[in-house]
Amino acid sequence: MELPMNIEEFHSDFLQLIWARKEANQDFSRASMGEIACEWLTEESIIEDYTPAYYESNNTIIDGYSISEQNDSVDLFYVDYHSSETPLSINSSEYDKFFNGLKRFFNSAIKGDILSGMEESAPAYGMAWDINQRAGAFQKIRLFLLTNRTLKTLRDSLPVEKIKNWEVSRHIYDLSRLSEFQSTASNPITIDFVESYNAPLSCLKASVTSKGCQSYLAAIPGNILAELYKDYGPRLLEQNVRAFLQLRGKVNKGIKRTIHEEPDMFFVYNNGISATATQAVETDDGLGIRSVVDLQIVNGGQTTASLYYAKKANVDLKNIYVQMKLSIVDPDRMDLIVPRISEYANTQNKIDNADFFSNHPFHIRMEGFSRRISTPATDGAIKGTKWFYERTRGQYAEAMNKGNKKEQQKMFPKSQIITKTDLAKYDNTWEGDDEAVVKVHMGAQKNFALYAGRIGNLWEKDETIFSERFYKKAIGKAIIFRHTEKMVSSQPWYQGGYRAQIVAYSQSLLSHHLRQMKRGLDWDRLWLSQSVPGVLHETLVAFARAVNDSITSPPPGMRNISEWCKKSACWSKLKELSPPISDSLLETWTISEKEEERRTNEAKSNQIIDNGIDDQTFVISLPAAYWDSVISFCSKYRVPLISLETGLIEVVRKYHYSRRVPSEKQCIAIVAMLKRLEKEGLEVPWSFGTGQQKKAS
Numbered sequence: 001m002e003l004p005m006n007i008e009e010f011h012s013d014f015l016q017l018i019w020a021r022k023e024a025n026q027d028f029s030r031a032s033m034g035e036i037a038c039e040w041l042t043e044e045s046i047i048e049d050y051t052p053a054y055y056e057s058n059n060t061i062i063d064g065y066s067i068s069e070q071n072d073s074v075d076l077f078y079v080d081y082h083s084s085e086t087p088l089s090i091n092s093s094e095y096d097k098f099f100n101g102l103k104r105f106f107n108s109a110i111k112g113d114i115l116s117g118m119e120e121s122a123p124a125y126g127m128a129w130d131i132n133q134r135a136g137a138f139q140k141i142r143l144f145l146l147t148n149r150t151l152k153t154l155r156d157s158l159p160v161e162k163i164k165n166w167e168v169s170r171h172i173y174d175l176s177r178l179s180e181f182q183s184t185a186s187n188p189i190t191i192d193f194v195e196s197y198n199a200p201l202s203c204l205k206a207s208v209t210s211k212g213c214q215s216y217l218a219a220i221p222g223n224i225l226a227e228l229y230k231d232y233g234p235r236l237l238e239q240n241v242r243a244f245l246q247l248r249g250k251v252n253k254g255i256k257r258t259i260h261e262e263p264d265m266f267f268v269y270n271n272g273i274s275a276t277a278t279q280a281v282e283t284d285d286g287l288g289i290r291s292v293v294d295l296q297i298v299n300g301g302q303t304t305a306s307l308y309y310a311k312k313a314n315v316d317l318k319n320i321y322v323q324m325k326l327s328i329v330d331p332d333r334m335d336l337i338v339p340r341i342s343e344y345a346n347t348q349n350k351i352d353n354a355d356f357f358s359n360h361p362f363h364i365r366m367e368g369f370s371r372r373i374s375t376p377a378t379d380g381a382i383k384g385t386k387w388f389y390e391r392t393r394g395q396y397a398e399a400m401n402k403g404n405k406k407e408q409q410k411m412f413p414k415s416q417i418i419t420k421t422d423l424a425k426y427d428n429t430w431e432g433d434d435e436a437v438v439k440v441h442m443g444a445q446k447n448f449a450l451y452a453g454r455i456g457n458l459w460e461k462d463e464t465i466f467s468e469r470f471y472k473k474a475i476g477k478a479i480i481f482r483h484t485e486k487m488v489s490s491q492p493w494y495q496g497g498y499r500a501q502i503v504a505y506s507q508s509l510l511s512h513h514l515r516q517m518k519r520g521l522d523w524d525r526l527w528l529s530q531s532v533p534g535v536l537h538e539t540l541v542a543f544a545r546a547v548n549d550s551i552t553s554p555p556p557g558m559r560n561i562s563e564w565c566k567k568s569a570c571w572s573k574l575k576e577l578s579p580p581i582s583d584s585l586l587e588t589w590t591i592s593e594k595e596e597e598r599r600t601n602e603a604k605s606n607q608i609i610d611n612g613i614d615d616q617t618f619v620i621s622l623p624a625a626y627w628d629s630v631i632s633f634c635s636k637y638r639v640p641l642i643s644l645e646t647g648l649i650e651v652v653r654k655y656h657y658s659r660r661v662p663s664e665k666q667c668i669a670i671v672a673m674l675k676r677l678e679k680e681g682l683e684v685p686w687s688f689g690t691g692q693q694k695k696a697s
Helices: 005-025 029-043 092-111 113-117 123-137 175-180 193-197 222-237 241-246 253-261 263-269 301-312 331-344 361-372 395-400 405-411 420-431 434-442 444-461 468-489 499-516 523-529 534-551 568-574 583-589 593-621 624-636 643-658 664-679
Strands: 051-057 060-067 073-080 140-147 161-163 166-173 190-192 201-208 214-221 273-277 279-282 288-293 296-299 321-328 388-390 417-419 519-521 590-592
Touching: 005 029, 005 175, 005 468, 029 051, 029 060, 029 073, 029 140, 029 444, 051 123, 060 092, 060 123, 073 092, 092 113, 092 123, 092 140, 092 166, 113 123, 166 175, 190 193, 193 222, 193 288, 214 222, 222 296, 222 301, 222 321, 253 263, 253 301, 263 321, 273 331, 279 321, 296 301, 296 331, 361 388, 361 444, 361 468, 388 395, 395 405, 417 420, 417 468, 420 434, 420 444, 420 468, 420 499, 434 444, 434 499, 434 568, 468 499, 468 523, 468 534, 468 593, 499 519, 499 534, 499 568, 519 523, 519 593, 534 568, 534 583, 583 590, 590 593, 593 643, 593 664, 624 643, 624 664, 643 664
Parallel strands: 073 140, 140 166, 273 321, 388 417
Antiparallel strands: 051 060, 060 073, 161 166, 190 288, 201 214, 201 288, 214 321, 273 296, 279 288, 519 590
8 A cells, every 4th residue: 555655754753753752761662652642642632641551461451541530431542663664554453453452451450350460569550450449430431542553444433332331432543643643733623513413503693704704603502512522522622721721620500500400591691602613514594504624612611511511410401502602713813813712702710811822922932932042062063953842733843844854853853842731841840839740740731731820920920031041941941851751761770650750750859959948950051061960960860769769659548659649748748858969969050049030130131122122123024004004993993092102103104214213112112002902903913023922912
């Protein structure tokens, strides 16, 4: 079977990613592939988390698992890795064998037979114990095959089995499906209401805006909304962190009471949901929608989840309808329109600073630093390299395909890619409070949600904190984190399993002790060296061993060490440890809190200057006609301009024929004016110049 060239290229790139991860972590290729693939699945919200837990016995092999936060489903994973330089194929008899092995493990776990032959400190024991103890609450068992082969043949659908009270489904992510995760676009959720629910979604066409957005008003049945969440879960909410955070708290008591006591009044009492899609197919009479592409619930995550949990508890939803505003948005304008829908909608559960999309100015600024700043040349190199901050999935692959790929990869090595969730993990590990330190161990999405709130708040208060020095400190944290991963794997006392927990907690513990001493690492020196010095390495070894010994000796009754590491009591116990910190490290690689504050303030002052330059570049990049449109907008919608602002507009309009450049101070004031007018409805083309880094969140 001849494969498309892009699949062959992806296969080569994927192998390089696996080998780089294997080398960095001193791990097996199979384990590295499982980690990478599950990171993509987590980012897509297909799974909630992934805990590696390899087990093999006879015809039973399993690589890891994940139990949902609601305790209603378990995911089991088999990783099928092959080192062939050309893509291989896999047939149905082979993948049936893998799925059967996962089912055998599940059956053995629920019976408890498998536990007697396992070492209690092994990750696989914790996995089997958890399944044994929680099986009664499960409704779904999802079996995942992750393979770097391509499907030779695929049946029309993989059957869903019913085993006792459990719904068992099978999911294959082969080379082709995995390659989709390297696209900058998400895999869209496509709903055919006629095919899935036997009828179109009744609606009224509300409006068509001048910007091409089509709006509909609908009353969506509660049963359908619950089914959508059952089928797609958090993927329905992935457009923003706000919707994800809505599910973190307790279910709104008013929603719950209405569902149970007054279901026919749900439409009256509930604020409804706001949704977006990129395409909609109407019925012939225009009074219904047959199907939608890329459906996303932008506001109303709590309402949606509440209906799902009610249905799961056998509550009858037949009399419940939910008001839905559906907006069909051009895919190219999603990043601009969706944040505003989320911001302006009247939500039941307001969450500040949750609007933390990849186009938030924080991420854009980090991206800008990563593309501009080269590392110091080290180890005799003629010039340095650059780290690549990937604020949207697939940016790196896309960038490497532009121009000379070899030269691009030489400048931006694969080993120096940092994603948003990476940054959240590194920063919360070193800088986070007790809650953040523990949240690092609860999965990438939960950790990122907490990080989003913290950074969003800080940005609102003072965005100059996020300076070039902040970026260099972030790289320093990445260097230490990745060094510690490799170090732990090579230690004679490391018996396998719990590396992620040992790595993160050992750094958090070191950071905790340094703060108690009112000191911190010399991040500026670390940036210059681009490596971990020997004295820091030895300290990290001591801290990692202490953490390993502690977490593998959990309190009586705690059988799953991975779950123990997610509890605040685990972190409290770890903080009582006092591994040695050498005087040499303190004297040569740390600085006082006072010196850290001085350097931070200096960097903030430099950022203020950079902001002024950015604003000036942005303002003069806008065409003369744009300023005429600003005046027209204010006149048409009666938005007042103060005399100073009117004067500033005249200054920048004159620039286009006098070439007299407005001052930085004037440009800062102009950008502030544009932010104010944007809230009144003015469209500001932040993509011009470098001023996009100044866009308000």
